[in-house]
Amino acid sequence: MAYRAFDLNGKTALVTGGNSGIGLGMAEALAQAGAAVCIWGTNAQKNAAALAKLKAHGGRALALHCDVGEEHEVEGRFAETVAALGPLHACFANAGVSGRSEVKSFTEMSSAEWKRVTRVNLDGAFYTLRAAARHMAGHGQGGSLIGTASLAAISGQPRGEHYAATKGGLISMMRALAVEFARHGIRANAILPGWIETAMTEKALAWDKFREKVLPRVPMRRWGRPEDFGAIAVYLVSDASGYHTGDTFLIDGGYSLF
Numbered sequence: 001m002a003y004r005a006f007d008l009n010g011k012t013a014l015v016t017g018g019n020s021g022i023g024l025g026m027a028e029a030l031a032q033a034g035a036a037v038c039i040w041g042t043n044a045q046k047n048a049a050a051l052a053k054l055k056a057h058g059g060r061a062l063a064l065h066c067d068v069g070e071e072h073e074v075e076g077r078f079a080e081t082v083a084a085l086g087p088l089h090a091c092f093a094n095a096g097v098s099g100r101s102e103v104k105s106f107t108e109m110s111s112a113e114w115k116r117v118t119r120v121n122l123d124g125a126f127y128t129l130r131a132a133a134r135h136m137a138g139h140g141q142g143g144s145l146i147g148t149a150s151l152a153a154i155s156g157q158p159r160g161e162h163y164a165a166t167k168g169g170l171i172s173m174m175r176a177l178a179v180e181f182a183r184h185g186i187r188a189n190a191i192l193p194g195w196i197e198t199a200m201t202e203k204a205l206a207w208d209k210f211r212e213k214v215l216p217r218v219p220m221r222r223w224g225r226p227e228d229f230g231a232i233a234v235y236l237v238s239d240a241s242g243y244h245t246g247d248t249f250l251i252d253g254g255y256s257l258f
Contacts, residue, residue: 005240009034012085013237014078016068016128017095019046021198022148022229026092028053029230030237036060038081040095042067060085068095068124078131087139090237091132093125093170094148098200099163106161114162121166125173133181142185144236147174149192151252167192171248178246187245189236194252196224220253 013030017023018039031037031054038061039054041047047063054061062084066077082088097120103109129145136143152160153167170190177188195214197205204210205223215223232249235241250256 003240006234006238007034008234008237011035011089011237012038012087013090013092014038014040014081014088014132015092015094016040016066016124017148018092019043019050019063021200022193022196022226023092023094024050024053025226025229026094026233028057029227029234030090031057031059031061032230033234033238034059035090035237036062036085038062038064038085040064040066040068040077067120068093068128069119071123071127074124074127074131078128078135082135087141088132088135088143089141090144090146091128091136092146092148092233093128093132094146095124095128096121096148096150096166096200099160101203103159106159109159109162117162118166121163122169125166125170129173129177133177133186136186137181137184140184143187144241145174145177145181145186145188146233146236147171147188147190149190149248151192151194151250151256153192155256174248175246182245187236187241189241189245190248191229191232191236192248192250192252193229194218194224194250194255196226196228198226214255217258218253218255219258222253224251224253 013035015023015027018027019041051063064077147170149170150167152164174188174190
């Protein structure tokens with residue numbers, strides 16, 4: 001008999017940035033476990049392709065266009081999500097952008113580049129999590145808030161200070177949410193990926209010099225894959241994590257240890 005605490009039938013989850021990469025890996029696992037899943041993304045073709053994958057698992061699924069850096073869009077799409085799927089039990093603030101490779105030094109980083117990254121990675125997470133916390137506290141069924149951070153939050157990343165600041169800030173935000181909303185039965189945790197094969201990391205992982213220097217430092221001897229985040233997503237939505245809050249889940253194949 002399967003362990004029933006991981007059964008997500010009757011649960012509803014939102015995954016921002018869920019049309020590709022880690023977000024889609026988590027969304028597919030949630031759908032396979034029985035959850036109704038809504039994904040937000042800004043690319044219509046990716047949204048459609050991801051929605052087809054989710055529906056293939058047989059459950060209810062929805063894909064909406066949303067730029068999480070726009071407060072009014074988040075509020076509007078959140079209302080649409082709830083109207084279509086019912087009360088949310090989990091929200092993954094996963095949407096994010098990386099720094100641009102043309103930034104050669106922190107001293108030369110423009111305000112526009114700083115704001116381009118922070119508006120999505122930090123402001124977008126704030127808008128999303130605020131809407132979700134308000135909703136979950138209001139419906140009284142508890143829930144789970146999850147933020148996708150990055151290894152950059154705990155390791156030095158030259159020319160990536162803006163990206164690192166957003167991910168470190170997200171970890172701190174999740175800890176604060178864990179304390180403030182525990183009284184409502186709402187849990188808050190962060191996921192911290194290492195080097196994962198996604199569109200965001202494609203150029204770096206394909207660069208010979210980078211691969212030669214970094215891959216030997218990964219004890220698992222491979223890059224991570226989006227599907228490596230399916231199990232943690234299911235756990236954090238499930239009743240099995242009912243007493244687990246304020247934590248940061250480091251999933252990096254052992255890279256940060258070696």
